[in-house]
Amino acid sequence: MPHLTINGVPLEFTKGQSIIDVALQGGIEIPHYCYHPGLSVPANCRICLAEISQPNPKSGQLEKIPKLMPTCHTPAAEGMVVTTESPKAVANQKAVMEFLLINHPVDCAVCDQAGECHLQDYSYEYGRSHSRFQEDKIKNPKKDVGEHVLLYSDRCIMCTRCVRFTKEVTQTHELMVEGRGGTEMIDVFPGKGLDNELSGNVVDLCPVGALLDKDFLFQQRVWFLKKTPSIDGITASGDNISVEHNEGTVYRVKPRTNLEVNQWWITDEVRYGWKFVHSEQRLTMPVVRGKPAFDREDPSEAWQTSLARAVEVLQAGARSGRLAALISPMLSCEDAFLLGRFVLGLDPSAVLGVGPVPRSGQDRTLAGGFTIHAEKAPNARGVRRVLEALAASQPARKMPAGAAHVTDAEGFVAALTTAGAGTVLVTGNYPSAWVTEPMGAALATRRLVLIDTLPTRLNSHAEVLLPSATWIEKAGCFENARGRLQSFERAILPIDFAKSEAQIALELGARAGQSVDDAFDAARTRTQMAQVKGLEAFVSQVCHPPVAAGRASDMVTADL
Numbered sequence: 001m002p003h004l005t006i007n008g009v010p011l012e013f014t015k016g017q018s019i020i021d022v023a024l025q026g027g028i029e030i031p032h033y034c035y036h037p038g039l040s041v042p043a044n045c046r047i048c049l050a051e052i053s054q055p056n057p058k059s060g061q062l063e064k065i066p067k068l069m070p071t072c073h074t075p076a077a078e079g080m081v082v083t084t085e086s087p088k089a090v091a092n093q094k095a096v097m098e099f100l101l102i103n104h105p106v107d108c109a110v111c112d113q114a115g116e117c118h119l120q121d122y123s124y125e126y127g128r129s130h131s132r133f134q135e136d137k138i139k140n141p142k143k144d145v146g147e148h149v150l151l152y153s154d155r156c157i158m159c160t161r162c163v164r165f166t167k168e169v170t171q172t173h174e175l176m177v178e179g180r181g182g183t184e185m186i187d188v189f190p191g192k193g194l195d196n197e198l199s200g201n202v203v204d205l206c207p208v209g210a211l212l213d214k215d216f217l218f219q220q221r222v223w224f225l226k227k228t229p230s231i232d233g234i235t236a237s238g239d240n241i242s243v244e245h246n247e248g249t250v251y252r253v254k255p256r257t258n259l260e261v262n263q264w265w266i267t268d269e270v271r272y273g274w275k276f277v278h279s280e281q282r283l284t285m286p287v288v289r290g291k292p293a294f295d296r297e298d299p300s301e302a303w304q305t306s307l308a309r310a311v312e313v314l315q316a317g318a319r320s321g322r323l324a325a326l327i328s329p330m331l332s333c334e335d336a337f338l339l340g341r342f343v344l345g346l347d348p349s350a351v352l353g354v355g356p357v358p359r360s361g362q363d364r365t366l367a368g369g370f371t372i373h374a375e376k377a378p379n380a381r382g383v384r385r386v387l388e389a390l391a392a393s394q395p396a397r398k399m400p401a402g403a404a405h406v407t408d409a410e411g412f413v414a415a416l417t418t419a420g421a422g423t424v425l426v427t428g429n430y431p432s433a434w435v436t437e438p439m440g441a442a443l444a445t446r447r448l449v450l451i452d453t454l455p456t457r458l459n460s461h462a463e464v465l466l467p468s469a470t471w472i473e474k475a476g477c478f479e480n481a482r483g484r485l486q487s488f489e490r491a492i493l494p495i496d497f498a499k500s501e502a503q504i505a506l507e508l509g510a511r512a513g514q515s516v517d518d519a520f521d522a523a524r525t526r527t528q529m530a531q532v533k534g535l536e537a538f539v540s541q542v543c544h545p546p547v548a549a550g551r552a553s554d555m556v557t558a559d560l
């Protein structure tokens with residue numbers, strides 16, 4: 001492999017990589033504003049300039065290029081020696097910082113970007129500690145540019161990342177540069193706001209606090225937020241996300257870079273679709289039909305009573321005929337495994353179905369390669385894979401000739417009648433209404449144990465209602481539309497007295513006398529899953545989020 005040296009560190013590269021690509025890959029910081037690996041390279045901010053020497057092709061002697069060169073626009077070449085630490089390169093960095101801050105309002109105290117702003121970071125690392133600018137600053141307006149985005153033009157450094165995003169990735173062209181020189185500004189075309197399914201990404205792309213998320217505006221200082229790696233729990237995309245939260249409340253969801261799945265982006269649907277997690281409608285306390293509401297002061301008693309009743313109902317159903325279970329595609333593979341194992345432990349021939357899989361339109365792949373999936377459930381494939389393997393592993397299972405072990409939601413309604421199943425364990429966990437007309441009619445006439453997060457028309461029919469946790473409140477893994485298994489971590493504790501479906505399954509199993517773990521652990525459950533024929537992938541093929549490299553602060557804290 002060819003190699004070059006950047007700031008004294010020898011690095012290998014592949015042909016076609018730019019110097020900044022090689023540096024960032026090798027853990028060497030080169031300041032940059034306009035450069036983004038997912039966009040074209042205009043080389044307009046000029047802060048990444050470096051002094052470069054390269055071997056003369058004839059003599060082989062190192063020769064210095066007289067001008068500073070943009071590392072974002074200069075391809076790496078064999079034997080190059082690059083430095084961003086020479087007096088000339090450092091003088092350029094200081095000059096660029098001074099220039100960018102001339103008209104900047106320096107309103108960090110009230111800026112949402114403070115704490116994750118490249119202008120702040122680079123001022124500290126590469127700028128001057130004082131301003132020589134005495135004149136009046138140009139003041140530019142704040143603008144409402146779209147459903148989710150505000151533009152504070154004063155803070156813009158004209159890197160044009162946002163403009164290139166709407167031109168190259170979404171190809172919707174809403175943003176543009178208006179004017180020239182000192183009066184140029186980012187703007188939308190008259191009467192045409194920033195309105196595309198990926199619009200929130202411009203906020204992430206903006207290296208300063210010029211483009212702001214209306215939803216997050218003044219909600220939290222970013223240094224209070226903890227980031228938990230997660231996976232899109234709304235659609236079948238499997239987009240890699242980071243859930244940002246503080247003291248049990250989620251404040252925002254951001255994309256995590258994964259070039260094999262979502263690149264650097266997420267849809268607005270995924271970015272804002274988590275709001276149901278904190279809905280006031282959330283089911284947070286078990287309910288047993290015919291009993292008064294449980295005392296919120298004693299959730300343990302509420303759970304013990306409800307679990308006991310649920311097991312009674314399900315065991316009676318298994319004794320008197322066929323049991324059925326509808327497992328939602330919103331659940332994790334681990335939830336599905338433990339619920340499936342519990343139900344098959346009561347009735348090895350139980351009717352098993354995957355809950356309704358919502359769809360909207362058709363899959364669409366944008367010019368930049370990003371796909372928006374029509375399927376609005378994160379784990380239909382994973383739930384089906386797990387239930388089929390579990391059912392196939394039951395030696396005592398009796399199925400009519402040619403019948404599938406696991407049906408879809410429509411087939412499930414028909415199978416309830418065919419199999420004469422009078423008692424059903426139903427799981428929901430959808431962000432919005434999900435009970436179809438035929439499903440509601442079929443379930444209303446049967447004994448129900450319902451595990452769900454939000455109220456539906458089934459609540460009044462359920463003999464026992466157990467409140468469950470959304471994917472943000474638990475760990476597990478999903479299989480996305482392309483068959484990729486990806487794990488996610490728990491970001492916040494379950495709201496109020498809700499529990500994950502996996503934990504509920506274990507507690508139901510223990511009450512029914514099954515041999516189960518006391519507490520749910522996602523990794524341990526995947527090891528147990530891999531013992532079942534057909535589920536070996538849950539140990540060998542699950543993609544886990546990369547372990548975050550901790551970065552120690554280089555600020556010196558002074559005691560006052």
Ligand code: SF4
Pocket residue numbers: 155156157158159160161162163186205206207208210211
């Ligand atoms: S609004 Fe942000 S992303 Fe757009 S040009 Fe200005 S600084 Fe760059």
Ligand code: FES
Pocket residue numbers: 031032033034035042043044045046047048049070071072073
């Ligand atoms: S990052 Fe190279 S010129 Fe902007």
